[in-house]
Amino acid sequence: MESMFFFEKGESGHRGNRIVRIGTHTGQNQLCLRLRQHFIQETKDRSIFRNNIGRCLLNHSQDSFLADWNLDLTTRKNRLKFKSKIDHKKQARIEKKVSEHLRQNMKFSVFEVLDKETRLLMEARLISIVSRCEKCTSSTHWWAANPR
Numbered sequence: 798m799e800s801m802f803f804f805e806k807g808e809s810g811h812r813g814n815r816i817v818r819i820g821t822h823t824g825q826n827q828l829c830l831r832l833r834q835h836f837i838q839e840t841k842d843r844s845i846f847r848n849n850i851g852r853c854l855l856n857h858s859q860d861s862f863l864a865d866w867n868l869d870l871t872t873r874k875n876r877l878k879f880k881s882k883i884d885h886k887k888q889a890r891i892e893k894k895v896s897e898h899l900r901q902n903m904k905f906s907v908f909e910v911l912d913k914e915t916r917l918l919m920e921a922r923l924i925s926i927v928s929r930c931e932k933c934t935s936s937t938h939w940w941a942a943n944p945r
Contacts (some may be wrong), residue, residue, distance in 0.1 A: 799907045800829040800916055800923075803846075806902040810933040814904070816880045817935075818846060819927065823913060830880045836899050839892035850895045862887055 801860075803818035822831050834844045841848040848866075855863040865883055870876050910916040927933050 800910050801831075802906045802908075804904045804906070806904075808936055810835055810930070813933075816927050817903075819920055819923045820846065821910075821916050823917070825913075828907065836896065839889065839896055841866065841892065841895070842869060847892075847895050847899070850898055851891050854891065854894055854898070862891070866891065881944055 800819070800821040800919055802816045803820065804814040805817045808815040808817055820831075822828075826828075831844075834840075835846055838844075841851050851861065851866055854860075855866055862884065865879075866888070868875065868879050868883070870879060870883070
């Protein structure tokens with residue numbers, strides 16, 4: 798019943814750490830599970846946050862594996878459908894890079910919001926506020942904002 802703010806090393810705003818992601822979940826008592834899905838389990842298909850960081854890494858290196866990374870392998874049907882298409886060793890290497898990036902560069906803060914509807918509404922409103930803030934833009938050196 799928590800919502801989270803994520804902060805990335807090197808990103809600042811308002812003379813402090815800049816919020817780079819706002820996230821929540823729809824289930825009850827999911828904080829430990831969500832943190833495990835973000836920081837420990839190396840699977841992009843259970844965390845849009847991990848999925849997006851992988852996209853940034855692949856885009857930054859102009860890696861053609863990005864097309865395969867974008868395939869949703871959440872369902873058994875899709876895992877079977879794309880089994881022969883995916884280079885699973887490469888995907889595991891990218892998953893490891895995502896984990897390293899998260900663990901080395903991200904911090905988070907958690908706040909409790911008991912009601913699911915309130916939590917989802919707050920998430921949407923906070924994202925709106927932060928996205929419109931002129932002082933909360935990414936730095937010019939941000940690796941994902943400036944692919945080479």
